[in-house]
Amino acid sequence: MEVAIAGAGPSGLFAAVALARRGHRVTVVDRDAGPSDDGAWARRGVMQFHHPHGFRPQIAEALRAEMPEMLDALVAAGAEVVPAPGGLGSPAGAPALRCRRSVFERVLRAFATAEPGVTVGQGHVDDVLRSGGRAAGLLVDGRPLAAELVINASGRSARLAADVRAPAEGGDCGLAYVSRQYTLLPGAEPGPMNAPIGIIETLTGYMVAVFLHDNRTFSALIIRPADDRRFAALRSSAAFETASMAVPALAGWVAPDRSRPISPVLPGGRLHNTYRGQLDGRGRVGLPGLLHLGDAVCTTNPSAGRGIAVAMRQAVNLLRLLDEHPGDPDAVALAFDEWCTENVRPWFADHVYWDTDLLRRWAGGDVDVTRRLPSDLIMEATEADPALWRVVGPYMAMEALPSSLDEVEPQARAIFAAGWRPPLHPGPTRDELAELISLPHP
């Protein structure tokens, strides 16, 4: 079968290689030309490209199932395969990858480009071609690219064929990223860690994290409410360094005797929690032969590092459904939509509830014990009662859906209702940090 894929991000390239290995001829089209001859890759339009990514075990599992050589190639490029027994943030699973997103995508792109049966081309996808009431290919820079199956893997702002799809749910999640990449100095040890990615800590009104990557590189990250304009100042290197040195979890990494920056400060655009199914507003297949994949289906606040894991799971299940229903695009779309509704949408709903409540608490509100606790507080409650790990661990590892937490939510809520609160991590409050970065910097 001739397949056309819009978007050569992780979803589009993974699907392309896997489909080609099933005997299909696949053309992937992206507006991005790929790395330039000197190795630079700005990747305009994918703002997260240089921001830190945690690569959960589901990603390594999908690669191992479909293209095991890519794992070897990632390791050869400097990525580290690390045990993550309970997922990225928990103490106890399958291996995760420590690697810059740019390294992951370079290796994946090189794989797809070298794969017999895959063509990776450059061009802007203007629309999905239609013929006889079904998808017939892509319109690329005004020229037709004929295909029997079309996959929209064009990412979180996907607008392709919007008229045959019910509108997206959700929107801006209200949080914003600002990060910077560093390299450890020769002989320097990594800084403090409390998770397979590195370290992640919540302070009063904001959150910080360090993600260890490949080749002794890492990213320092500050996550704050998007509408707190005082933090726009963090775009300056001096302000970012001042803020990082003021927070012990970051200072232990970015101190000048341990590391040096290798990128400018990277401000993040708006972060989204969105979900969009495969079907039209009436619950029917809008355009047979067109499927949506990856962030074009679901994006979640990246602070839990779920995006590519969700995208890979989608891709693995889409491949299974294409194998199960050869030549029946309606059946594939309906079954894939049902699978996404049951297995993807809950991660979106989880984050919407979590982020709304987090922003309320970051604005000064206390834990609300009159209603269901959001997932972050149920995770926090494991500190007070480690027995909760039995249920919380699989959720954190994304081995169990958010609804699995229902079993222990009343127990966790009782802990908070009795007055327990998570211990505060050392460092300035958000107001104190805002004050610090507003001062003139040396």
Ligand SMILES: Cc1cc2nc3c(=O)[nH]c(=O)nc-3n(C[C@H](O)[C@H](O)[C@H](O)COP(=O)(O)OP(=O)(O)OC[C@H]3O[C@@H](n4cnc5c(N)ncnc54)[C@H](O)[C@@H]3O)c2cc1C
């Ligand atoms: C700040 C941030 C941090 C993140 N951190 C993590 C993390 O820690 N762990 C994790 O698993 N996930 C993380 N994510 C999510 C992750 O980046 C996404 O899930 C992932 O990029 C989805 O891949 P994709 O291939 O579906 O979409 P994308 O990576 O967005 O790729 C879409 C591609 O389509 C192309 N395209 C779009 N429109 C057109 C068009 N009209 N014509 C031609 N080409 C087009 C784009 O150029 C792009 O190459 C993060 C996201 C953000 C925003």
